[in-house]
Amino acid sequence: MLEIYKLFIGVLFLMLGFSIGNYLASITKDERKQGQKWFRLIIIASLIGGLISLIARNDVLLFTFFFIAIVTSRSLKK
Numbered sequence: 001m002l003e004i005y006k007l008f009i010g011v012l013f014l015m016l017g018f019s020i021g022n023y024l025a026s027i028t029k030d031e032r033k034q035g036q037k038w039f040r041l042i043i044i045a046s047l048i049g050g051l052i053s054l055i056a057r058n059d060v061l062l063f064t065f066f067f068i069a070i071v072t073s074r075s076l077k078k
Contacts, residue, residue: 010063017067021074028075042072 050065 006059010059014063014066014070017070018074021071024071025075036076039072039075043069043076046072 046065046069050062050069053059053061053065
């Protein structure tokens with residue numbers, strides 16, 4: 001039962017990442033133009049790290065990497 005609570009809290013924070021990412025993208029418009037290739041690299045590295053964490057069954061790293069990927073991906077929107 002404790003695992004279900006941990007997963008629920010993790011998913012809740014991942015959903016919070018969308019609004020945080022949108023907020024950061026709105027206040028850092030100048031950095032979005034210059035850092036497009038770096039944002040893509042961060043997203044790819046975070047997704048790879050998340051998949052490795054999924055295989056290794058490390059929930060903390062899994063949610064951390066996916067949170068980073070979500071927040072960073074919001075900066076790529078046009």
